[in-house]
Amino acid sequence: MKIKRLVILGVGLIGGSLALALKNRTAVAQVVGWSRREQTLLKARELGVIDQAETEIGKALQGADLVVVAVPVGVMEPLFRQITPYLEEQTIITDTGSTKGSVVEAARRAFGRVPPRFVPGHPIAGIEQSGVEAAFADLYQGRRVILTPMPETEHAAVDRVRTMWEQSGAEVVEMGVAHHDEVLAATSHLPHLLAYSLVDCLARMDESEEMFRFAAGGFRDFTRIASSDPQMWHDICLANREALLVMLERFSSDLAQLTHAIRCGDGDYLKQTFLRAKQARDKFCG
C-alpha cells in the first residue's frame, strides 16, 4: 500500500527521517514538505528528504492522503488551527509529539473535536541531535512507535498509520493516552530533567570547567541527553506537566530517603537500593 502524497509538516530529524525511510522502501510516491522556515525546506530538498517544498500550508495539503505533523508539542495547537480550513475528506493525520494528552487536547480545541482520521502517535526514537541535517533513513529501525487512538478514531486510519510506521522499520504498539504519558514521564521526561538539572548544577559551581575535565565516561553517558534541544524539552515538560510532577515527587522522595541513609550511615539501605537497581537494569538492558 503505497502512500501517494505524504505531507510532512515540520521537516526536522523526526519528520525527515520518516520521509527518508519511506522513500528508501519506495513506500511513498511523493513527499511534500512544509516548514515555517524556508531555509529548512531548501535544505530538505537539497538532501533529498522531500520532493516538493511548500511554504503555503494550504497548497501543501492539497490532495494529501497522509499528513504527519512533526513539530514541537508546544506549537501543535496553532498548527492544527492553521490547517483546519484545508483538510480534505480523505486525508489522514498523525503526529509525532512526545506527549499525547496535550496533543489530543490541542486537536480537540483546534478542530472542535478529535477528528476521526486523526491518529495520535509517538515514535520513541529521539537522539540528542535535531534538525533535518541529522535525519537518516534508519532512525526507526527496530524502534517502537506508540499510537494512542481515541474512541472516535477510525480503525482504517489507525491501520494506515500503523502500516506507514512499520514500513519505516518500526514496531508499532497501541496504548491509552494517559498510560503513554505516564510511561514516558518515567522513562524519558524525568531522566532528561535530571540530566539537565545535574549539568546545570555543576556548571554553576566555582571551578566548573576544571571539574568537568575530571568527568569520566560514565558522566558523559549519563549527561548525553542534556545536549538535547532546550526548546523541545521545555515544551515537553510543560505539555506533560501532570504526569511529570507525579514522577518528580516520587523520585524526590526516594532521593531524600537515600540522602537520609547516607547521612545516618545506613549501609544496608544503600546496598539494597543499589542492588535492586542493578538487577532491574541488567535485566531489561541485558
Place this chain on the structure above:
Amino acid sequence: MKIKRLVILGVGLIGGSLALALKNRTAVAQVVGWSRREQTLLKARELGVIDQAETEIGKALQGADLVVVAVPVGVMEPLFRQITPYLEEQTIITDTGSTKGSVVEAARRAFGRVPPRFVPGHPIAGIEQSGVEAAFADLYQGRRVILTPMPETEHAAVDRVRTMWEQSGAEVVEMGVAHHDEVLAATSHLPHLLAYSLVDCLARMDESEEMFRFAAGGFRDFTRIASSDPQMWHDICLANREALLVMLERFSSDLAQLTHAIRCGDGDYLKQTFLRAKQARDKFCG
C-alpha cells in the same frame, strides 16, 4: 625505570588492568597478585594478569618495590592493618580508591601516621563491569589519574607512582585530598546515586517491566552506571559522605526549583536552565 616486583593487592578490573598495561610495555619484571579469594588469583594467573599468586600477604610483600592497593575503599583500613608488619623500608605504596579523604584517614589510623612512601591515588577509569575477567591493558589509555600526596609524602615516591601510571597510558595530575573528594562527589558519586535512585524508583512501580520496554536509547545511556557494583558504590557513598551530602543538598534544591517552575508553568526558567546545561555539556564534551 622498570619495576622489579610489583604487588597488586586486590586483583580486579582496576589492579588487573594496571598489571596488563605495565606488562605490555615491559615496564615491570614481576607481578605478584594477592587476593582474599583464591579463585580470583587462579583466574588472574590463567589470564596472564599476574606472574605469581600469593594467598599469604606477608610473602606477597617480600622484596616489593611497589605495592598497589586496589581493593574497595570500605576494606582499605583492615588491609592497611594487615600489611603493617610486612612493609619493608624500600617499598612504595599507592592505592586506587575513588575517595581520598577516607583512605588517608584509614592509613593514618592503621599505620599510626601517613607513611612518607604512601602515595594516595585514583585512576578515573571505572567502567560498570568489575572483576579480573573484565581487565584489559588499554583501560588507562588517555584516562586521568589523580594523585593526592600529603605534606609528609616523599617526592621520590610520588615520582615513582606517577611514572608507573604514565607507563600504563594515563595522564597524571596532582590535587589536594579535599578538592579531589569534592570534584568526584560532583562528577561521579552524585551521578551514580541519581542513576541508581531513578532505576530503583521505576523498578518499584507497578508495571515496571512494561515501562522499561519503552525506554529509549537515551534512558539506556543515562542509567548505564546503575549497573555498577553495588558493594563498591555503597563503600564510596559512605566513604565520601561529607562531600556527597553537600552535592546532594545542592542538587535537591535545584531540582525542587525546577519542579516549582514546572508546577507554575514558568517556561522561561526551564528554557534557561536547559540551555545553560546544553551549552555546558556541548562545551566540555564537544
